[in-house]
Amino acid sequence: MNILQSFTNVALVGTIFLSGMVTTGCAADSMMKDKTMTKEAPAFNDLEIAHIAYTAGALDIRYAHLALALSENPEVKKFAELMIRDHTAINNKALALVKKLNITPQDNAMSQQLVKGGEDILKEFSQLRGNDFSKRYAANELGYHTLVVKTIDETFLKIAQNEELKTLLRGANKTFKVHQGHAETMNANAEKL
Amino acid sequence: MTGIFGGEVVAQTASLPQRHVVEIRDFAFQPPHIVVEPGDTVVWINKDFVPHFVSLVDGKWQSNLLEENQSWKLLVKEAGFFNYECVFHPEMTGKVISSDEHTRTHSQH
């Protein structure tokens, strides 16, 4: 299995997540540094974290719908159904929390780049058919979940303030780790296609 | 209370059907193995955010899709070993061991 390739495949999204981690890691001295290095990105507040998490889930649901439309591979289809079911449940849970806390998630640069990067990936997916699609989708899902899991564990859970948001993120990340495991298997099988 | 039903008689017959609860939590069945007697019921309750779907490995019985806090009840009619899994997350497995040897009656008296 080629993990590096998977990461390259989600390069756009990866860069966004990783830059988010880097800038939050040195938020205190980011003001001192060159603007081009830090892009003025501050650590995320809870409203932004909620927005990013929801956006990432919604994006994965869009990938999955495309997979159901374009793939004939039973394993890919089953995985896509799992993504739609689980990410929908988690995003509904997030919406319920938003309502309960009476807050409005905040759009932000990372959410916007996620959407933009996602649009490019969807465009690329839509050109692919058969095994080419399955391989690309499987690699993307593996890279995507790997990065999401890492970002939640190493960044969001460390900087989030609200306990209920943290509980939601922890529960969601248990699910994403399971997805990551499924994606590893799917990707290993796709590489043999 | 016992006087109304004749407590002695009840105590000497085979044990009454029991209700066993298996929680689905953190992508696992807890407890993963349960021992029951035919006539008992097993209730699975989903405590995860995401839906699960309990199914005997050979498909002989299946739950409905269980969303968070939804439960499903199975009446165990026969003795045997029943391996089950989650259809959505097949790495989740559990076992119902149904024995009609009255192990429970002995252990309780």
Ligand SMILES: [Cu+2]
């Ligand atoms: Cu499950």
